[in-house]
Amino acid sequence: MAKAKRARSTAPPDGGWGWMIVVGCFLVTICTRAVTRCISIFFVEFQTYFTQDYAQTAWIHSIVDCMTMLCGLGFALCYSPAIAMVGKYFSRRKALAYGIAMSGSGIGTFVLAPVVQLLIEQFSWRGALLILGGFVLNLCVCGALMRPITLKEDHTTPEQNHVCRTQTRDFKRVSPCTTLTNKWVQTCLCCSLQQEYSFLLMSDFVVLAVSVLFMAYGCSPLFVYLVPYALSVGVSHQQAAFLMSILGVIDIIGNITFGWLTDRRCLKNYRYVCYLFAVGLDGLCYLCLPMLQSLPLLVPFSCTFGYFDGAYVTLIPVVTAEIVGTTSLSSALGVVYFLHAVPYLVSPPIAGWLVDATGSYTAAFLLCGFSMIFSSVLLGFARLVKKMRKTQLRFLAKESDPKLQLWTNGSVAYSVARGLDQKDEGSVAMAVPGYNPT
Structure with missing residues (x-):
C-alpha cells in the first residue's frame, strides 16, 4: 500500500x-x-x-x-x-x-x-x-x-521527536548495550511523554x-x-x-x-x-x-x-x-x-x-x-x-504594585508604569493625550 x-x-x-x-x-x-x-x-x-x-x-x-x-x-x-x-x-x-x-x-x-x-x-x-x-x-x-x-503549532513537536529518535539511534550504533544508552532512551521517552x-x-x-x-x-x-x-x-x-x-x-x-x-x-x-x-x-x-x-x-x-x-x-x-x-x-x-x-x-x-x-x-x-x-x-x-x-488576584496586583498608575482620558483608562525608560515615555505621550511623565 x-x-x-x-x-x-x-x-x-x-x-x-x-x-x-x-x-x-x-x-x-x-x-x-x-x-x-x-x-x-x-x-x-x-x-x-x-x-x-x-x-x-x-x-x-x-x-x-x-x-x-x-x-x-x-x-x-x-x-x-x-x-x-x-x-x-x-x-x-x-x-x-x-x-x-x-x-x-x-x-x-x-x-x-x-x-x-x-x-x-x-x-x-x-x-x-x-x-x-x-x-x-x-x-x-x-x-x-x-x-x-x-x-503550524505541531511543527516543533515532530522535529523534536525526530531529533530525539535520531540521536538515540546513533547512540545505539556506537554503544548498543551500555547503561548510558538506556538512560538516554529513558530520558527521551520521558520528555516525549x-x-x-x-x-x-x-x-x-x-x-x-x-x-x-x-x-x-x-x-x-x-x-x-x-x-x-x-x-x-x-x-x-x-x-x-x-x-x-x-x-x-x-x-x-x-x-x-x-x-x-x-x-x-x-x-x-x-x-x-x-x-x-x-x-x-x-x-x-x-x-x-x-x-x-x-x-x-x-x-x-x-x-x-x-x-x-x-x-x-x-x-x-x-x-x-x-x-x-x-x-x-x-x-x-x-x-x-x-x-x-x-x-x-x-x-x-x-x-x-x-x-x-x-x-x-x-x-x-x-x-x-x-x-x-x-x-x-x-x-x-x-x-x-x-x-x-x-x-481577586487582579485586585491584589493593583493594590500591591506601587509602580502602576491609572491615567484616564474620557471613558478610556490606561495603565502606565512609572518605571518606563525615556523611549517608552515618548511613545506613551504620543498615544495618550495629556500624559505627563512627571
Whole structure:
C-alpha cells in the first residue's frame, strides 16, 4: 500500500478535505455508537434466551461500551482518532463540524432501531447480530478517508521527536548495550511523554475529567433500559423501538443545531456554559422519567433527552480543545473517552441490580439523574471559583504594585508604569493625550 502523504497547513483549513473527514467521522459514529445503542433492543431477547436478571444481562452492553473507551481494541481504534481528526481540520467552524460528525450516532439510531427490530423478528437475534457485523465492516471505508494534517503549532513537536529518535539511534550504533544508552532512551521517552500529556497537570482538565466520570455514569443506562422500561409500562415492541428512533433523530437535531448555535459570535465564548446546561437538563429529564408511564408521555421525554444528549456530545471535543489546545487534542480526547470506560462498565449493571432489588426503575433513573446534575454543578462551581480567584488576584496586583498608575482620558483608562525608560515615555505621550511623565 502506498504511503499517504501528510497534508501540511499553517492553520486548520476549515473546509476542503476537512469535510471528507467530517463524512468519515459521521460514518464512524454510525458504525460504532449507533450500533452500540441498538444493543438495548437485544436486551429483552438476551434476557429471555439466557434466563438472566437485569444486572447480569446489562453486562453485555456495558462491556461493549467500556472496551470502546478503554483500549485500542475494536471500535476504539476508529472512534477516538476520527473525532480527533475533525478537531485538526476545523477551528472557526469546529462546533458545527463536530455537530455534523457526531450526528451520525443519532441518524444511525433512528434508522437502525426499527431495522434491528425487524431483523430480530425475521432472522432471530443471532442473524440480526451477523447482519450488523457485516454493516460495521464499512469502518474500513471510513479509515480510507482519513488524511493526516500537520498544523503550524505541531511543527516543533515532530522535529523534536525526530531529533530525539535520531540521536538515540546513533547512540545505539556506537554503544548498543551500555547503561548510558538506556538512560538516554529513558530520558527521551520521558520528555516525549511529559510533553504529550502535560495537560494532565492542568486544573481545568482535572475538573473536566472528574465531571466526565459522573456524566458518563448517568448517560449510559438509558440506552440499555429505555426499551425494557417502555415494555414494562405497556408499550409494544415496535413502539419501544420507535422511542429509540425518536431519540436518535432528535439527537441529530441537537448535534447540528447546538453546534451551529455555539459557533455564533454571541455564544462562541460560552460553549463551556452551554455544555453544562445540556448535561444538567439531561439529568433533570432522568428525574422526571419514573413519572412517565405511557407512550404519549415517553415521546416528549425522548425528544428532550435526545436533543440535549446530542448537544453535550457535540461539545465534549470542543470544550476539551478549549482547555488543552489542538496540539494535545488527540491525547486529551483519548484520556476523556478512556474515563468513560469505568462508568460505562459499572452503571448499567448497578442500575439493573437496583431494578432487581426494588422491583422498579425509579431508583436507577434517579441515581443517574443526580449523577449528571452533579457533573454539571461541579464544572459550574469550578468555573465560578476560577473567575473569583482571577478577580481577586487582579485586585491584589493593583493594590500591591506601587509602580502602576491609572491615567484616564474620557471613558478610556490606561495603565502606565512609572518605571518606563525615556523611549517608552515618548511613545506613551504620543498615544495618550495629556500624559505627563512627571
